[in-house]
Amino acid sequence: MRLATFSGLLVLGLGLASIQSANAASIYAGEAKAATVCSQCHGIRTPSADAPFPPLAGRDVEYLKTALKQYRDKTRKSDIMNAIAGSLSDDDINNVATYYAKLKP
Amino acid sequence: MNTTKKRLFKSVITGLAAIILPLGVQATSDTPKDMHQLYEDNCASCHGSDHGGYLAPALNSDKLKGRSPTSLRSLIMTGSFDTLMPPFYGRLSDDEIRGLVKYLQTTPKQANPAWTIDDIKASLKVYVKDESTLPAKPTYQINSMDDVIGVAARGKYGRGSGSKAVFINSTTHKQIGEVATGTAAHIIDYNPANPRWAYVKTDTAEIFKIDLYSMQAVRSVKTGYNGPGMGVSRDGKYIMAGSFVPHNAVILDADTLEPLKTFELEGIDPDGKMVSSDSGMILGTPFDDIFAIALENAGQVWVVDLKEGFPVTKIEKVGRHLHDAFLTHGGRKLMIAAYDDNIVAAIDLKDRKIIKKLDAGCVPHVGGGAAVEVDGRTLGFGTNFGDCEKTVVSVWDLDKMEVVKQVPVAGGTESPAAHANAPYVAVDIISKDRRARTIQLIDKLSLEVVKTLDVGGHAYFPEYSADGKFLYVSAGYSGDEVVVYDSTSLEKVASVQMESPAGIFSHGRVRYMTRGLSPDEMKGAK
Numbered sequence: 112m113r114l115a116t117f118s119g120l121l122v123l124g125l126g127l128a129s130i131q132s133a134n135a136a137s138i139y140a141g142e143a144k145a146a147t148v149c150s151q152c153h154g155i156r157t158p159s160a161d162a163p164f165p166p167l168a169g170r171d172v173e174y175l176k177t178a179l180k181q182y183r184d185k186t187r188k189s190d191i192m193n194a195i196a197g198s199l200s201d202d203d204i205n206n207v208a209t210y211y212a213k214l215k216p
Numbered sequence: 217m218n219t220t221k222k223r224l225f226k227s228v229i230t231g232l233a234a235i236i237l238p239l240g241v242q243a244t245s246d247t248p249k250d251m252h253q254l255y256e257d258n259c260a261s262c263h264g265s266d267h268g269g270y271l272a273p274a275l276n277s278d279k280l281k282g283r284s285p286t287s288l289r290s291l292i293m294t295g296s297f298d299t300l301m302p303p304f305y306g307r308l309s310d311d312e313i314r315g316l317v318k319y320l321q322t323t324p325k326q327a328n329p330a331w332t333i334d335d336i337k338a339s340l341k342v343y344v345k346d347e348s349t350l351p352a353k354p355t356y357q358i359n360s361m362d363d364v365i366g367v368a369a370r371g372k373y374g375r376g377s378g379s380k381a382v383f384i385n386s387t388t389h390k391q392i393g394e395v396a397t398g399t400a401a402h403i404i405d406y407n408p409a410n411p412r413w414a415y416v417k418t419d420t421a422e423i424f425k426i427d428l429y430s431m432q433a434v435r436s437v438k439t440g441y442n443g444p445g446m447g448v449s450r451d452g453k454y455i456m457a458g459s460f461v462p463h464n465a466v467i468l469d470a471d472t473l474e475p476l477k478t479f480e481l482e483g484i485d486p487d488g489k490m491v492s493s494d495s496g497m498i499l500g501t502p503f504d505d506i507f508a509i510a511l512e513n514a515g516q517v518w519v520v521d522l523k524e525g526f527p528v529t530k531i532e533k534v535g536r537h538l539h540d541a542f543l544t545h546g547g548r549k550l551m552i553a554a555y556d557d558n559i560v561a562a563i564d565l566k567d568r569k570i571i572k573k574l575d576a577g578c579v580p581h582v583g584g585g586a587a588v589e590v591d592g593r594t595l596g597f598g599t600n601f602g603d604c605e606k607t608v609v610s611v612w613d614l615d616k617m618e619v620v621k622q623v624p625v626a627g628g629t630e631s632p633a634a635h636a637n638a639p640y641v642a643v644d645i646i647s648k649d650r651r652a653r654t655i656q657l658i659d660k661l662s663l664e665v666v667k668t669l670d671v672g673g674h675a676y677f678p679e680y681s682a683d684g685k686f687l688y689v690s691a692g693y694s695g696d697e698v699v700v701y702d703s704t705s706l707e708k709v710a711s712v713q714m715e716s717p718a719g720i721f722s723h724g725r726v727r728y729m730t731r732g733l734s735p736d737e738m739k740g741a742k
Contacts, residue, residue: 146653146672150694151295152303155672157696159372159715163306191293191305 136202141210144203148195149211156216172212179204251319254312261374261399261419262300265441265461266326271419272301276325288317298648298674300693300716302372328462328492331440336466336475339438344427347434350412354429356385356392361411362682363387364428364723367690367698368401370716374419375399378715381416381424382698383431386681386688386722389700389710393431397424402444404721407470408502409452411723415470417446421459425473428723437473439466447498447507449522450547456507456520458495465495465509467526477526483514486533496552497540502729503547503565510538510552517552519568529568534561542585542730544596544614551596551614553580560598560610562617572617578604583631583677584725586641587614588732590660595620597641597658597732602628609643611663621663627651631677634732637684638703640666641732644676644689652676655689657706667706671699680731682724690717 145155145167152164167175181187182196183204199207255275256265262272273279280288292313295303304313344350358364365386371378381401382394399420407413414426421440424433440459447456448470455473458465458481465479481493496510505522515536519529535554542551550563553576560580562571576582577600586597598610608622609629627647634641640657652674657667669675673695679688680703687701698717700710727735 146694147297150696151297152305154372154694154696156713159302159376159378161307161371161373161376161378162302164303191303195294 136205136209138206138210138213140202141206141208144199144207145210148199149207156214166216167211168214168216170212172208175208175211176204179208248319248323251315254308254316255319258304258308258373258375259316261442265329267320267323268325268461270442270460272299274325275320277320277322278324280321283321285314285317285321288320289313292316298652298693300370300374302374307373329441331438331459331462331464333466333475333478336437336439336478339422340473341436342434343436344432344434347427350427350434351429355431358385358392359387360682361428362722362724362727364392365679365681365688366404366414366416366721366723367688367712367714367717368404368416368719368721369394369714370400370419370692370718372715379418380714381414381426382712382714382717383414383428384688384698384712386686387683389686389712391712393428395424395426395431395433398422400716400718403446403719405446405448405455406721406723406726407448407452408450408500408726411726413452413470414723415446415448415455417444417457419444421457423455423457423468423473425470435473437468437475439468439475440464443495445495445498445509447500447509449500449505449507450502451505451522454500454507454522456498456500456509458498458509460494463492463494465498467507467520467522479509479518479520479528481509481511481514483511483516483530484532485513486515486536496538499541499543499550501543501547501550501565503543506565508541508550508563508565510534510541512538515554517550517563519565531563531568531570534563534570535559535573539580540582540585542582542587542596544587544594544730544733547729549614551582551585551598551612553582553598553600555579555581555601558600560612562614574610574612574617575619575622576600576610577608577622578602578606579628580610581630584633585730586632586634586732587730588634588636588641588660589734593620594733595660597632597634597643599629599632599643601630601646607647609641609658623658623663623665625656625658625665626654626668632731633678633680633687634660635680635684635703636728636732636734638680638687640703640706642678642680642687642689644678646674646676653691653695669701669706671695673697675699677719679720679722680724682722682727688720690720692717 158164182192264270267276293305367382399418403417416424425435439457441461443459445458455468463481493511493513496512498509507520517531536556559573560576579601594614596612611621627645629643645651673691674693698712
């Protein structure tokens with residue numbers, strides 16, 4: 112394999128990946144999580160015109176992460192979001208925030 | 217629901233319960249009458265005005281016996297993943313949700329509410345009084361009206377501003393118009409005699425007559441409380457509509473939407489019991505001036521002649537729990553699915569008798585059906601919910617009326633799409649997990665699944681454009697878009713945004729009768 116000949120690069124790559132791993136979000140995992148958890152209320156690109164839920168697509172990634180973490184630790188109060196965010200791991204939060212932030216509304 | 221989602225959902229419920237319980241029981245002053253109205257305004261379009269279930273499960277004291285009020289309340293607040301049940305959090309107050317749970321757990325299934333010919337007459341609304349003021353040709357650029365494709369957009373809540381019929385030019389994939397329907401649009405039919413008229417039926421049984429040239433509703437009428445059944449006669453003069461609630465059907469003047477005659481749907485079922493029955497499919501046929509209507513619970517197909525008095529010929533013992541059907545052989549033969557017998561019955565509409573019953577997988581639901589000509593044979597394709605181990609799509613030889621093959625697919629299926637010019641028959645996988653995002657393509661020649669497309673949302677109701685070049689699929693539920701593929705390369709070419717799209721109906725259907733057949737064969741058949 113060609114990759115083997117670049118083992119040096121590969122090691123470097125792995126090194127970078129491990130440094131990033133805490134933050135490296137997967138938009139694919141985020142998409143899957145969004146489809147099964149968030150989109151029920153918030154939609155993918157836009158929530159229902161009749162829904163009382165804010166849109167998430169294109170929102171600032173840091174804002175989304177912070178909000179979800181606040182909902183999770185209940186420093187921000189909402190019956191429904193406290194319960195739903197409570198089921199999300201740090202990775203889940205990174206992934207869905209990154210996914211929604213990258214979507215064009 | 218797969219286990220991950222089930223677990224997730226449980227954790228949501230438990231989480232909610234933990235938060236909600238300490239609030240304690242709040243007294244509600246809502247009377248049953250208010251609750252009935254709340255139910256009608258929010259729930260009945262899917263769960264049935266008689267509390268007996270429709271698209272969604274029955275909600276009555278018997279069905280909900282022993283269910284925890286807290287979990288029901290959470291379910292109403294969050295909605296249910298993998299289904300059409302939306303979150304009512306923020307739309308209904310906590311008191312209203314609590315009141316509804318109490319009301320539902322103490323209300324039995326209601327007797328068939330009356331909706332008479334006088335009610336139908338009184339419900340007629342006229343939006344355009346003088347139809348001669350309408351434009352003489354389409355107000356938008358389109359080569360042929362056959363290129364119009366209509367999508368029944370349910371709207372997230374099954375009602376509201378997201379509920380509409382959306383019309384798209386299937387050569388450019390651009391929306392050309394939309395008509396608000398108030399509640400979820402379910403079926404779109406086109407007038408075979410005049411390309412300008414479309415008819416949209418909603419889950420609350422209103423029918424809208426739509427002028428496709430100016431993209432507006434000109435009239436509407438409410439034919440019942442719930443029920444999707446609707447057909448248009450071959451001369452374009454009559455519409456027949458049937459309801460789940462109440463158990464009746466009506467023939468309307470297709471021009472004015474005025475009711476001409478109603479029919480009480482009842483009869484002796486295949487087990488010898490006299491039953492009152494939901495209306496299943498209703499079809500007009502290019503073969504004759506008739507309507508065929510399925511009586512779901514009575515297991516009968518009625519053939520109604522479109523002449524003085526609209527006389528009925530009853531075909532009995534067709535099958536248990538009939539549902540939908542498609543036509544073949546110039547519209548002379550009707551292939552109708554029977555959920556509980558796992559068969560599709562072939563009926564000769566000329567002789568008005570059963571030809572044969574064919575194996576059709578588990579809980580057959582043929583959707584609009586599909587038929588294709590391959591090597592001189594006419595092959596019919598039958599989807600089925602597949603509520604058993606065996607998940608197959610049935611392929612029948614429609615000349616010999618025999619099973620050719622049962623093609624293994626990834627899960628239950630609801631609707632097949634085919635086109636004379638497209639190489640694949642598309643089926644929607646509806647099993648309640650990640651598979652629901654996909655559709656599978658069966659090669660017409662090898663009769664094997666050759667490709668799986670990850671469409672997104674709950675992918676269902678595939679439909680080819682009238683020229684067969686493009687495949688349209690609804691990414692429904694929370695998917696909120698219609699996705700368009702090239703029929704041959706299967707590359708995604710476009711996306712059209714809308715809320716909870718469901719059924720897709722090409723205007724081309726009036727020319728090829730059943731999807732997959734060529735319009736030329738239709739001419740030969742007449």
